[in-house]
Amino acid sequence: xxxxxxxHSNEVLSKSAYELxxxxxxxQSEMPxxxxxxxxxxxxxxxxAASAAGLIADQVLVADLPALAQYDAEIWSAAVxxxxxxxxxxxxMIAGSRSGREYSPRVAVKLDAPLLEDVIRLHHEKTGxxxxxxxxxxxxxxxxxxxxxxxxxxxAVVVTVKPxxxxxxxxxxxxxxxxxxxxxxxxxxxxVTGSIKxxxxxxxxxxxxxxxxxxxxxxxxxGFAQLVEGLADQLGAAVGATRxxxxxxxxxxxxxxxxxxxxxxxxxxxxxxxxxxVQHLSGMNKSKCIVAINKDADAPIFKITDYGxxxxxxxxxxxxxxxxxx
Amino acid sequence: xxxLTLIRQVLDAEExxxxxxxxxxxxxxxxxxxxxxxxxxxEALRLRESGAAAEVVVVAVGxxxxxxxxxxxxxxxxxxxxxxxxxxxxxxIALSAVVxxxxxxxxxxxIFCGxxxxxxxxxxxxxxxxxxxQWPQATWTSQLExxxxxxxxxxxxxxxxETFELQLPAVVTTQQGLNEPRYxxxxxxMKSKKKEIRKEILExxxxxxxxxxxxQEIQVKERMRKILDGKDAAAAAAQLVKMLREEAGVIA
Ligand SMILES: Cc1cc2nc3c(=O)[nH]c(=O)nc-3n(C[C@H](O)[C@H](O)[C@H](O)COP(=O)(O)OP(=O)(O)OC[C@H]3O[C@@H](n4cnc5c(N)ncnc54)[C@H](O)[C@@H]3O)c2cc1C
Ligand SMILES: Nc1ncnc2c1ncn2[C@@H]1O[C@H](COP(=O)(O)O)[C@@H](O)[C@H]1O
Numbered sequence: 374x375x376x377x378x379x380x381h382s383n384e385v386l387s388k389s390a391y392e393l394x395x396x397x398x399x400x401q402s403e404m405p406x407x408x409x410x411x412x413x414x415x416x417x418x419x420x421x422a423a424s425a426a427g428l429i430a431d432q433v434l435v436a437d438l439p440a441l442a443q444y445d446a447e448i449w450s451a452a453v454x455x456x457x458x459x460x461x462x463x464x465x466m467i468a469g470s471r472s473g474r475e476y477s478p479r480v481a482v483k484l485d486a487p488l489l490e491d492v493i494r495l496h497h498e499k500t501g502x503x504x505x506x507x508x509x510x511x512x513x514x515x516x517x518x519x520x521x522x523x524x525x526x527x528x529a530v531v532v533t534v535k536p537x538x539x540x541x542x543x544x545x546x547x548x549x550x551x552x553x554x555x556x557x558x559x560x561x562x563x564x565v566t567g568s569i570k571x572x573x574x575x576x577x578x579x580x581x582x583x584x585x586x587x588x589x590x591x592x593x594x595x596g597f598a599q600l601v602e603g604l605a606d607q608l609g610a611a612v613g614a615t616r617x618x619x620x621x622x623x624x625x626x627x628x629x630x631x632x633x634x635x636x637x638x639x640x641x642x643x644x645x646x647x648x649x650x651v652q653h654l655s656g657m658n659k660s661k662c663i664v665a666i667n668k669d670a671d672a673p674i675f676k677i678t679d680y681g682x683x684x685x686x687x688x689x690x691x692x693x694x695x696x697x698x699x
Numbered sequence: 700x701x702x703l704t705l706i707r708q709v710l711d712a713e714e715x716x717x718x719x720x721x722x723x724x725x726x727x728x729x730x731x732x733x734x735x736x737x738x739x740x741x742e743a744l745r746l747r748e749s750g751a752a753a754e755v756v757v758v759a760v761g762x763x764x765x766x767x768x769x770x771x772x773x774x775x776x777x778x779x780x781x782x783x784x785x786x787x788x789x790x791x792i793a794l795s796a797v798v799x800x801x802x803x804x805x806x807x808x809x810i811f812c813g814x815x816x817x818x819x820x821x822x823x824x825x826x827x828x829x830x831x832x833q834w835p836q837a838t839w840t841s842q843l844e845x846x847x848x849x850x851x852x853x854x855x856x857x858x859x860x861e862t863f864e865l866q867l868p869a870v871v872t873t874q875q876g877l878n879e880p881r882y883x884x885x886x887x888x889m890k891s892k893k894k895e896i897r898k899e900i901l902e903x904x905x906x907x908x909x910x911x912x913x914x915q916e917i918q919v920k921e922r923m924r925k926i927l928d929g930k931d932a933a934a935a936a937a938q939l940v941k942m943l944r945e946e947a948g949v950i951a
Contacts, residue, residue, distance in 0.1 A: 382858075446826065446836060471857045475838050478827035481792050487909035488792050490821055514820045514915070515716045519723060522914040562835035567862040583949070608950060616875065627859055632815060633839075633874050641949040651712050655820075662949045663922065664939070670926070677922050680942055684929020692936035697950075 375401055376462040377430065378453055379412045380470060381422035386429075388580055389468035389534070391541030394429040396495055396534050397466055398542060403497040404506060404527075407463045412549075413456055415449065417442035423551055428544035433551045434460075438558070444472050445561040450479030452556050457484055463528040464508065469535045477533050487525035493538040497527065508532070516632060516655035536579050537638050571627035578611040578628060583641045586613030586630055586657070590646020590667060591686055594623040600690040601645055607697050613637065615653050631656035646686045649674025666690065700752045700867070702743040703802055704777065704811040706736040706759050708768040709818040721914040732768040735813030737775075737880035738873035742843060743811055744776045745878065751845040754778045756805060760797055762786050766896060773891035774883030780894070781805075785901035790910040791819075795827035797904045802832060808867045809850075814839050814874040825872035836870040837863055841877055 375397045379390035390412070397410040412430035414423045416437065423435045436452055449472070457465045457480070465480060467473040469491045481488035489495070492510040500507050506527045512535070514521045578584065585608060587601035597618065605612045614624040616631060630637055632652040642660035647653060649665070649672055657663070658677055665678040666689050675681050682689050710716065711729040718724065732740075746752040757772040759765045760783040769780040781801055789797070802810055812825035822838070829836035841860070842853035850865040855874075865871075883891070925942065929935040943950045 446838075450830070471839070471855075474822045475826055475836075478791060478795070478823035478825075479830040481823075482795065482827050482830040486792075487790070488823055488827075489910065490791075490823055509913075512820070514818065515710065515723065516712070516817050516820065518716045518917060518919065519718065519915050520918045521912055522916075524911050524913055525909060562866065563837060564864040565861050566864055568856075569859045569861070571859040620876065625859075626855055632817070633876075641943070641947075658919070662943075662947050664943070666929075668929075675924065675926055677919070679923040679925065679947065680939055681924070681926040682929040682935045682939055683926060684932060684935060688932040689929050689936060692932040693940060695933070696936045696940045 374408045374411045374460050374462050375464045375466065376453075376457055376460065377410065377412050377466045378468070378473070379414050379422070379426045380468050380473070381414065381416065381419065384419070384421040386422050386425040387468070388541055389470060389536055390426065391429060391544075392536065392539040393466050393468060393534055394542040395539040400464060400495060400497055404463070404499075411460060411462070413453065415441050415452055424548060425544070427548035427551060428546070429542050430549055432549050434554045435551055436554050436556050438556065440558050443561070443565065445563060446472070446476040446479060447563075448558050448561055449476040450483060451559050454480045454483035455556055456554060457529070463530070465531045467531065467533050469533040473533050477531055481531040484529050484531065486529040486531050489523060489525055489530060489532045491533055491535045493535050495532060495534070516651050517636070517658055518655070535636070571625040575605070576609070576611050578613055578630070578635050579637055581611035581637070582639050583608045583610035583643075584613045584630070584637050584639045584657070584660070585610045585643045585645065586615065586647060587618060587645045588615040588647030589617045589621070590648075592646075596687065597623050600686055603694055604643065604645070604690055607694055610643070613657070615647055644674055645690060647674055648672050649677065700809065701754045701756060701805055701807045702746060702752050702809045702811065703756050703758050703805060703807040704736070704739040704743045704772065705798060705813070705824065706740065706757055706768050706772055707733045707813065707816050707818065708759070708761060708765045709733045709816055712817060716917060718915055718917050721916065723915050730764065730767070732771050733813050733816045733818070734875070735816055735873060738875065738877040739811030739813060740772045740775055740777060741878045741880040742873060744881070746845060749845070752809070756781060756807070758798065758801055759783070760785065760789065760794055760901070769896055770891060771883065773894045774888045775881055776887060778894065780896040781899065782896050783899045783901055783904070787901055787908065788912060789906060789908050791821045791823035792827050793906045793908050795824055795831050796906045797901070798824070798828045799831035800904050802828070810870045812870060812872050814872045825870045829870035832868070832870070834868050834870055835865055836872070837865055838872040839874050840871050841874060843871065843877065
């Protein structure tokens with residue numbers, strides 16, 4: 374079987390689950406002998422998410438347990454590894470979210486399987502007898518500047534899939550069969566003593582078609598709100614920020630784009646007062662169209678810009694807003 | 700308590716990546732200890748200075764030149780180094796077997812590992828090592844303190860951040876913001892020359908790559924670089940909006 378671990382939040386199946394299903398369907402067509410695309414839904418009180426998963430997979434395994442109320446790397450990896458082992462999964466697919474990338478290595482070690490990390494393309498090629506084969510994948514390395522071709526021997530390969538790399542599947546209309554699974558789970562050893570959820574009320578950064586990001590060049594926290602949020606509101610965009618701005622306390626970490634923040638690849642990325650350090654570029658350089666506003670004509674951001682304006686953000690952004698509104 | 704800090708020698712962030720014959724070429728480029736790893740070295744030194752740790756051992760698995768980065772860590776103040784000398788490119792899962800074995804041999808109780816290094820963009824080594832040792836882990840740690848044998852810290856997760864507590868032994872992955880890594884001082888650089896670096900060979904650990912890299916290429920998207928002069932803000936804005944609407948078709 375091809376296992377996909379379907380993430381959800383507040384009862385809603387995440388976009389990544391639909392993307393994983395797409396990637397799994399493509400693999401299934403290349404390796405029909407692998408059998409069903411099986412969605413795993415982990416959590417507590419997850420009936421709605423499990424039903425939604427039934428519309429994108431051939432079967433659904435549901436572990437609805439109080440012990441799964443909170444994500445924990447050790448618990449999650451134990452659950453997924455046990456299901457993969459018992460179902461003799463040939464491929465285990467996990468979203469390349471922060472949590473997915475955190476627990477997937479543990480799954481790989483438990484299954485004694487190779488791990489293909491953060492893949493953007495994935496193919497199976499028959500080599501040798503039935504069940505054998507090679508999984509070929511591409512992923513980015515060197516701060517997203519290099520595309521690397523990698524491969525691992527099936528069966529039993531763990532794969533994390535980079536968000537936004539596969540088109541989400543359209544859900545079907547007949548729900549697949551659901552099975553409850555019982556699991557032997559370890560105790561959590563990372564004791565979470567407090568949690569700060571950063572919800573902005575805007576469209577999620579990683580799912581937005583348009584992202585407007587601000588850097589230190591917007592001057593102040595107020596400048597950020599006025600210029601970057603103002604432009605984002607006008608464009609229906611998500612807001613992003615550089616590390617410098619997050620470190621200054623102007624914006625929350627959940628908005629940070631880059632190596633240590635989120636990776637985005639929207640249709641349009643607008644960088645306001647951002648210099649273009651490699652660590653920042655690594656989180657946005659796959660955007661389809663990049664626009665930059667910076668007063669320094671030599672700022673590195675302009676090297677990867679499609680359309681740019683050299684000028685003071687405090688003048689250019691209001692002018693753009695006026696133009697958009699007229 | 701003994702701390703292991705893992706380091707990788709990577710391309711300096713300021714350097715261009717070059718690919719030749721389907722592989723990244725590092726020859727002739729400036730190579731440095733990964734910034735992510737510097738936070739781990741610094742944090743380990745602070746724990747030792749606070750009396751919470753007795754010894755800081757730097758571990759690197761990589762080619763002969765990786766010794767330079769071990770020397771840098773020793774010059775920052777680490778006590779000694781272990782260098783598994785190999786030209787074999789190990790993936791994180793394979794590498795974790797080597798690291799876990801060294802941790803066992805050294806009787807380490809805490810391992811620092813960079814959250815995501817600037818060469819392989821992998822985030823897997825810390826977690827895979829923790830799994831092999833059956834230890835818990837905290838990833839993307841941005842604050843850390845030790846209270847007895849409990850690590851108290853803060854780390855970043857999908858939708859925000861969490862404060863946590865963790866009993867040793869444990870693996871902690873580090874990132875920007877955790878601390879300000881120190882620069883080596885001249886006396887420390889002098890002292891570091893006499894510090895021990897134990898050399899090991901990969902064969903001792905029986906680790907083989909699980910992933911084959913079959914090619915590397917640079918696919919930087921061609922950008923149009925239509926850069927307007929913003930001296931006349933209104934004119935530049937009008938032209939930009941027109942291009943985004945009509946040429947790029949990215950806004951309504
Ligand atoms: C290990 C590591 C990880 C990192 N991870 C990340 C990450 O995930 N994300 C990230 O963003 N950074 C990251 N960084 C930091 C990165 O190296 C840069 O320091 C950071 O991106 C710079 O942010 P900035 O562009 O806002 O600020 P600056 O580099 O200070 O740039 C400000 C820009 O604004 C322009 N400007 C100034 N005034 C105006 C004005 N009035 N109008 C228009 N333009 C103006 C300036 O010309 C300049 O180009 C990381 C660094 C390290 C070492
Ligand atoms: N992290 C990155 N992502 C995307 N493009 C980059 C990145 N770093 C550099 N570039 C651009 O890639 C081209 C080659 O840059 P360089 O590697 O610096 O020679 C230039 O246009 C750079 O601006």
